[in-house]
Amino acid sequence: MRIHHHEPLNRKIQVSKVAKVNGQSFTKGQVLKGEILDIQQKNVAIQLANGTHLTATLTKDIELSIGQELLFQVKDASTEQVFLKPMLEEMFNPKDTKMLQVLDEAGVTVNEKNMKLVHELLSRHMPVDKKSLNQMMRLAYKFNDVPLERLLLMLEKDIPVTKENVQHLEQFIHNQNNMKQNILDLSHSILHEATKETQQELIRILLDGQSMENTQQNTVSKGLPNPENPVHEAHITGQENVTNQESISNKEGQIISQENSQHPVEQLTTEQSPKLERILPESVLKDINDTVHTFSNGSKPIPPLTGDMTLEQLEAWVAGLELDEEDKQSLHKTITNKILMAAVDKSVFLSKDALKQPELIKEYYHEIYDKLSQIIQSKEAMGQKNGGLMKHAVKAKQNIEFMHYLNQQYTYVELPFKFSQGLLNSELYIFENKKELKSKGKTDAVSALLRLDYLNLGHLDIYVKKQGHHVECKFYVEDDEKYKRINEHLHKLYKQIDSFGYHMTNISVSKQQDTFQVVEDFLDRKEQAASVKRYSFDMRV
Known part of the structure; x- marks a missing residue:
């Protein structure tokens, strides 16, 4: 093992004179910041960020220099010895200093998991302080089987973090939410x-x-x-x-x-x-x-x-x-x-x-929420808190609650139409962030994706872009048969749009190609939907 002596630090320190720290103070996976004071074969003396000196054993031969400052990961620890792995690929930089400072001020153990947490908070431009970090630590502990990215997504989108909302978010992301089936x-x-x-x-x-x-x-x-x-x-x-x-x-x-x-x-x-x-x-x-x-x-x-x-x-x-x-x-x-x-x-x-009076859709969800609440209360008053009826009423009610919180920032709605009208399932995504619209001011441009499952036409993705009174519409279908059937009726759509006072600038029908990703293409969408992207969905009723 080669040792490079920097001139200002060209001094020899006896390992025996360096104060040792009880191995039980460290946990496996913990990350330490330290300056190398001395190296003797695989033993290294380092000064930690808090000024404490530590003698430890490196897990592998590696070229280091006295005076070098870097991160170490605890691979193992006992009352007798601490084993460290130098994290050379993550050489110390200002961002590391900030992350370690935040973790230290919050009294949180410095390890890879917590470093990742701080990194994710910074990358999402979310608050990184003692309060927010401790809140996330509590959530991560409480929902230890939920990916960190999901928890952060819910906090960022102002969705209350509950067991039920976590489940509904997963269903939403994987196109498995279905109010009509509920x-x-x-x-x-x-x-x-x-x-x-x-x-x-x-x-x-x-x-x-x-x-x-x-x-x-x-x-x-x-x-x-x-x-x-x-x-x-x-x-x-x-x-x-x-x-x-x-x-x-x-x-x-x-x-x-x-x-x-x-x-x-x-x-x-x-x-x-x-x-x-x-x-x-x-x-x-x-x-x-x-x-x-x-x-x-x-x-x-x-x-x-x-x-x-x-x-x-x-x-x-x-x-x-x-x-x-x-x-x-x-x-x-x-x-x-x-x-x-x-x-x-x-x-x-x-x-x-x-659909002719959009306010009725909002009122519909108010009404159905009240009915579900009354059914639940009625069953509870009768002492009937178990069974499928109670389970499905609660699930449908929670679905509406999740949709309500999602709509604080976005516009998304499921439209459970009657079976007799041939529409099995329908969902509407509007590609605007309500918080951004408030800060930038209203615009007459809007882009949306309408997902439909028809009894006779199967699955349709319809992308609509409206700018003033000009409308662009693109259909994405499953196969050649649906392609032909839609094309045969496009002239009727032209007339219908024109009767509403809008001008159809472009209309087309294509076969589906790419898969719509709820997080990337909707929740985390950064830019305006200026161009048509081809979407398809895997979920069926």
Whole structure:
């Protein structure tokens, strides 16, 4: 091993005279800053940043110089000896000094993991001080199975770091989020788990204020967080379980106010039950009457159901039928399931008419959030905190909460349209950061990506760019058949866009190529979407 003596430090120090530090003061992986005082074969005497002297053993032969300043990593430590690995590829520089200073002031162990944390904070232009570092250390410890990059992304985007939001973020990043499927799972549980005692309660909840035509007159979801308010630190590291409505308040940055959650079951049960004509389309009412006719079995004719009956009157009507008890129960279950399904379809799915009035989409999510909260509260009041119905209601509610927080900086929305309208799944991404728009001022230019899954067309990616009254539109399809079908109808789109007062400057159809990356192409997108990028999605309903 060669030793280079610098003139100012051309002195010999006996290792035996250097104060040793107890090996238990060091941990494996710890990173130390030190100046080399002396070298004897594999033993090295160094002065640490805090002035302490340490004698240690190098893990391999390497050319070093007395007076050289660099980083060492602790490879092993005991009460007798410390083994160090020189980190020559990370020779000391001003950035290292800053990172070590921050870690030292925060009282945090200097190791590769914590150095990486500081580096990531600096690279994202996030605060790097004792408070923020300790906060991140607590989060990293609490969510030790979550990649550091994910936690930092959530903090940077003001998404509360909870177990549920971590899961929803992963689903969002991997194109696995599906609000419509959540609602379908909930609907299935309502049909198969709800007892006779709770079915009417669920129908009332689903239909309470459900009419989209009257949303402007209704007061809904008063407790949604104010988009202008930042997410409180207490919320970032706070409770993971957001289903306990009694402990939720606006002051804590949570979702729904206590005033809006007082005794929902008592309020609902005192209301008059809705009439069937409000719930059931004529086709469903006819289907029910056809079913009723099969139960008559050629005996005395059963009078048909009418739309002006209430749910209570329906109960009395079934009870008064001249059928044996088993047939009555079977008929009651059949009718109730049809009513529940109609109530779900009517109240928890969007109509395409909402696209003509975008404010209805916002009101839709306010309403569906309230309905889910009431279902959860109702089940809790009945002591039914487990089961698929509760699980799917909580999951759908948490999905809306995650979407709400995401929309503080971005514009992203899932549009769960009714199946009868042929649209299986739909998502809208708008490529603007709301915080940047506030600082730069509004612009009439907007770029968006609309993802659609149609029953007959399969998957479509539609990129739209609008500048004033000029529109550019590009379709990306899966195969030649879809390519041909879309091209055949482009002239209709031209006319439709023109009828809205816009001029279509360019429209084209291409096959999909690249895969859309949620983080790189949406959440961390730095530049304006000036050019069309070809996106495709792997997720299917």
